[in-house]
Amino acid sequence: MLQIRNLYASIDGKEILKGINLQLPSGEIHAIMGPNGSGKSTLSQVLAGNEAFEVTAGEVLYQGKNLLEMPADERARDGVFMAFQYPVEIPGVSCAQFLRSAVNAVRKHRGKDALDAMDFLALTKEKMKLFDLGPELMRRSLNVGFSGGEKKRNEGFQMAMLEPALAILDETDSGLDIDALKVVAQGVNTLRDPQRSFLVITHYQRLLDYIVPDRVHVLSEGRIVRSGGKELALKLEESGYAWITDQPHLESAS
């Protein structure tokens, strides 16, 4: 699904990603953990196509295609989805208006007919339930005045509507209460599919109790300094990052 090779990226001349290597096979869930400022969101943004970041070296293959050559909107229509760590507020654009255009742009790209108002409504009802959101949200301006938790659940809901092949969840669990965390995890699990892969960025092992990852990677100072199975997250929860970051490169990234 996704192959990242020796990826370097910088912003305003400051190098943030310093040689990322990562293989995410179809149907797998990989977790990325790592200290604040280590580059996790930068990696997400680069994968989603944020042109504010400059890729200075490396390559990324998505379903065999050169991802870095595709503009952000083309990536999205082609099945790449990123749930933002900080979802953006857009006053004056209702959730319904936004999402219907988005869903239909993606459907058109996949050779499907646009959804009419009725079918769209039916689909939103079904998917909103997955993330425990009420229908009144659809009439509100996108993310404006949403609570932290609503914003994150709304990202999950959008993912469910857009049915991506590759979903990158940047701290979708941050700011969620314990019940909401279970709801979101359950929503993600519902979307698990042999044709779909997830990159789940989190600070908390707790999330990984519900969304069980195939691999866990630790990002530190722009590099993946350790990779392992789900038990790596447990070890991090107990001991923090110091034992890895003090002596990096003990184990090469898978």
Added chain:
Amino acid sequence: MSQINRCFELPGATHLAFNNGSLSAEHQGELGSILPEGVSLDLDQGIELRLGEGVELDRPIHLAYHNSAAVSPGSPALETRIIVGPGSRGTLIESSSGLCGNAQGAAQHSVLQLGEDAALDHVKLQREELSSIQRASSKVSARARSNYRSHEINIGGGETRRQLDLTLCGEGARCELAGLNLAFGRQRMESRVRVTHAAAGCATDELYKIIVGDDARALFDGLILVETDSQLTRAHQSNRNLLLSDRARITSMPRLEIYADDVRCSHGSTTGELDAEQLFYLRTRGFTPDAARALLVHAFASEILEGVEFTPLREWLTGEVLRRLPGGELIGEAA
């Protein structure tokens, strides 16, 4: 722009068409039957539309001015007088299309008088040809406890100069003034708004928005003047502008002049570009750059358009705004 349809009838409104300044032949002999009760139209000197006392219009009246040829130099201005009797209320739409002006800047002037306790919802829409050069003004007086709502919307014309001059002359009068100027290509638009608080306890809420792209230029000049004895005035003026190209220009001159001491007034002006984070967010959801921009521009305009309460007009305006934006057709259906 040439595809602007000449016949601009809004379903559900009382339609009065004026071609080259004269009442359209289609209305001859039927005025009595189309004018609502309590409303009279006098065409002896310009256009005079009068709502008697306590009249409630159940549908908007639409004065549609259309000029099929450029006004010849030296022609007198088209004058419209609107008199809203005490306690009367209703919606009035004035639209201008075709070539209402020429190089001499032919003019259309409206004088509006709101009696005590009257309420008027006034939309002034300019959708002329790009070759039109025109001046238009509205001079409004609002008596005690009356309520004047105005939407000035400019989407056409090559060079447009508009002036709104409003006096709140009776205690407790209120006005809500909204404006939207949308200019592309080489369009030029000027809006000058002058509100005088000449009585105590009056309120003004003013929001003008300008969107300019390409090489267009626009100017907003707004003054709120609070006279010495106009205590307990509440006045807010805001001008918010969106620049869609680095060649476009906006000049904003918001001004307050206050001579009374017990007032609550504020004003502000902002001019900005589309937000890069919002654009990126939309693109990660599959919006092309054009569609993302169109959605955000439409959202910016919709704050004004949503205030247009007459649904057929609001929907028509939304469609026209989207039609002028590259990518607008991509979001039109969902808007």
